[in-house]
Amino acid sequence: MIDGVTQTPPLAVRKKTHCHFCGDTLEQRVFENRNRLFCVRCDTPIYENPVPATCLIVTDADDQVLLVKRNVDPQKGFWCLPGGFIELGEKPEASALRELKEETGLSGEIGLLFDVLSHPNPFYGTVLIICYTVSRFAGEPIAGDDAADARFFSFKALPEIAFKSHARLIGEFFNNGKAA
Numbered sequence: 692m693i694d695g696v697t698q699t700p701p702l703a704v705r706k707k708t709h710c711h712f713c714g715d716t717l718e719q720r721v722f723e724n725r726n727r728l729f730c731v732r733c734d735t736p737i738y739e740n741p742v743p744a745t746c747l748i749v750t751d752a753d754d755q756v757l758l759v760k761r762n763v764d765p766q767k768g769f770w771c772l773p774g775g776f777i778e779l780g781e782k783p784e785a786s787a788l789r790e791l792k793e794e795t796g797l798s799g800e801i802g803l804l805f806d807v808l809s810h811p812n813p814f815y816g817t818v819l820i821i822c823y824t825v826s827r828f829a830g831e832p833i834a835g836d837d838a839a840d841a842r843f844f845s846f847k848a849l850p851e852i853a854f855k856s857h858a859r860l861i862g863e864f865f866n867n868g869k870a871a
């Protein structure tokens with residue numbers, strides 16, 4: 692199932708076909724009680740794990756939440772929380788704030804670790820999403836990398852959210868998260 696709430700046709704999860712070490716064709720093999728990709732030439736399983744990403748809940752003085760309009764697939768044209776994939780060697784908090792700056796132009800400070808969840812994704816299999824709140828920010832939102840627009844929205848007048856996971860996080864935040 693695609694990670695989204697829209698009518699975009701589901702995309703098949705892309706499967707790896709070749710070993711990224713030696714280039715040989717991979718086979719399926721039961722290893723450590725799971726059906727895994729296996730490289731016979733390297734004599735090793737090719738482990739696949741969730742891909743870590745961050746997202747941020749940024750609210751303004753009017754209690755509106757910051758969203759960015761995606762200009763890349765998946766879910767191009769729909770709105771989501773700012774965030775993205777963590778780079779190698781990057782701390783999650785720093786990654787989240789980097790994405791905020793790149794996508795919206797805002798500089799921010801991390802508030803709380805709000806939630807962690809994993810979610811199916813058509814390109815990556817499973818994405819592990821680390822969601823933080825932002826306690827303070829500076830600047831006015833201006834759409835940057837991967838974003839066609841960046842704006843604050845009232846919880847009562849949200850546009851269609853690109854990902855179920857983000858919609859759930861926004862709902863949690865406005866319904867009960869702020870009391871925590």
Ligand SMILES: [Zn+2]
Pocket residue numbers: 710711712713714715730731732733734
């Ligand atoms: Zn190999």
